[in-house]
Amino acid sequence: MRVAMIGTGYVGLVSGTCFSEFGHTVVCVDKNPERIEALQNGSIPIFEPGLEDLVARNVKAGRLFFTQDIKAAVDGADAVFIAVGTPSRRGDGEADLSYVYAAAGEIAAAMTRYTLVVTKSTVPVGTGREVERIIRTARPDADFEVASNPEFLREGAAIEDFMRPDRVVCGAESERAREVLRGLYRPLYINETPILFTAIETAELIKYAANAFLATKITFINEIADLCEKVNVNVQDVARGIGLDGRIGGKFLHAGPGYGGSCFPKDTQALVATGRKYEAPLRIVETVVDVNDRRKRQMAEKIVAACSGSVRGKTIAVLGLTFKPETDDMRDSPSLEIVPALQAAGATVRAYDPEGMGEAKKLLNGVVWCDDTYAAASGADALVIITEWNQFRALDLGRLKGLLSQPLIVDLRNIYKPAEMQQAGFAYHSVGRPPVRT
Incomplete structure (x- = not known):
């Protein structure tokens, strides 16, 4: 299959490269000329174990390409992934979706055949519908659908997570769209990886809910660690004792200085903002954000x-x-x-x-x-x-x-x-x- 990946940041570059490793032809697009030139010359702008070798192998095999020309990348693509940044918006913590919507407008102008437009970026509930509206308004005649396929990549283990994931979540509402996604993830079907098909809004919320829950586990054990210091107890023993409970599990129960990174901080803030927007306040997540900052x-x-x-x-x-x-x-x-x-x-x-x-x-x-x-x-x-x-x-x-x-x-x-x-x-x-x- 032919894939266009809009954005060569962490998610776009890893996902595009791994799709090419699956045997698909992938064209990664970015507006930054220096980044594209570096990638074409074999220089990787981020550090991720194994990524440099994987990029080189698939470029050499003629399956992975880098360009600034979004029209050439989208023309003839079976699936176009939006993998641009969604940073926290200053002032209210909501996700800044300007890059997503700009990409949607450019995709609309470039489509020439049936295309599945897939949001890979982490986006709040309702974003997929807005992407669909933007494209439909610009191209009423276009043959396309919109889907959601959130990423669950851990930095430092992203290639392993893409190649051997716990699950793949796909928000796709027609059989035609689901068939495109099945084709893209065919190697994982062979390995019997669970692939969950849902409504678009459900897939969008699954991503935020997963990150918020993991952030909550980290924050919980950090507060327990504070109590452990007061009562002369070893938090690692406590974490092991509760982590052996199958309902809880031991992952993300490691006390430390608080979570950071590209996902948990902005995603918990965005989820809190979404809860407030829909008058369904998420008090636990609000507390997690406050405790982690402190x-x-x-x-x-x-x-x-x-x-x-x-x-x-x-x-x-x-x-x-x-x-x-x-x-x-x-x-x-x-x-x-x-x-x-x-x-x-x-x-x-x-x-x-x-x-x-x-x-x-x-x-x-x-x-x-x-x-x-x-x-x-x-x-x-x-x-x-x-x-x-x-x-x-x-x-x-x-x-x-x-x-x-x-x-x-x-x-x-x-x-x-x-x-x-x-x-x-x-x-x-x-x-x-x-x-x-x-």
Whole structure:
């Protein structure tokens, strides 16, 4: 089948590449000439494990192309996916759908045959109908349908998630549209992946409801972690105890500095805005948003408290800046709250991240950027772990202790065992577990 993917951001580039790996001919479109030129030259604008090799293989096979020409991409396409950004709108938290609607107008002008227009972007309930209205108004004669096919890709594991998903959700209301989607996902049918067909509005809401529920699990265990610290209990034991309950499950029950990234923050805000719009307020999700925002600030306070109540004049080494490992994505990362708060309290921050420093330098000022973990730790009064990159899980503790001016570690991801750190001679503060003092 022939596919046009409008947008070469994270979702568009990963989805388009994976569809080409399924054997389809995919043309990815973007208005940014520098991005298209880079992609045509084999340069990938985002860090995602395995993506560079997958792009190169499918370009070489003649299945994957990149262009600025939306008309050429849409002409003759069986399916056109809208995979543009839907950032939070300033002021009210609603999703900014201007890019989606602009894409719909351009698709309308370019269609030459029956086309299934599919929203892959995360969009509020009712967006698909508006996309249909925009296209129908511009092209009353056009033979087309609109469908919704939300993405469920985890950054750092996106290719695996696309190739072997838990489920595929398709909002498609005619058999003709469903047949196009079945054809696109045929390799997953062979693997008996559950493919759920629903109404368009149902598919749109499933995406938001899923992200809000996962964000709620994260926020719940973070609040339990606060209680654990007060009553001298290990939150990891609590999480394991409740996670073994099949009704709850252990995923997303890892205490930490709060969620960030491209999805959870904007999607929970957009869902809250949708609830208010339809006079069906989502009190639990509203609380999740508020608690998560406050938690990031509390983590800076936790670091200050571990440093005997003041970081003025002190040097803090920070390991990890991205919102999660295996990505260079800095969007709504806890580090964007924690680092400035430490600086405002009088600290000098030395930082290192394996992949995120290019993006971090655009967003954080006054930071001393370091080439590796041990350069960041050299002469620091404390070391803080914000992102749980694998290379931080097996640090040379003896070397680290010799480099720090005092043996103090604040681990916001609980990647070390308190007993291990005590044996190594560190004062060790983690999340939801009793501190270890020297």
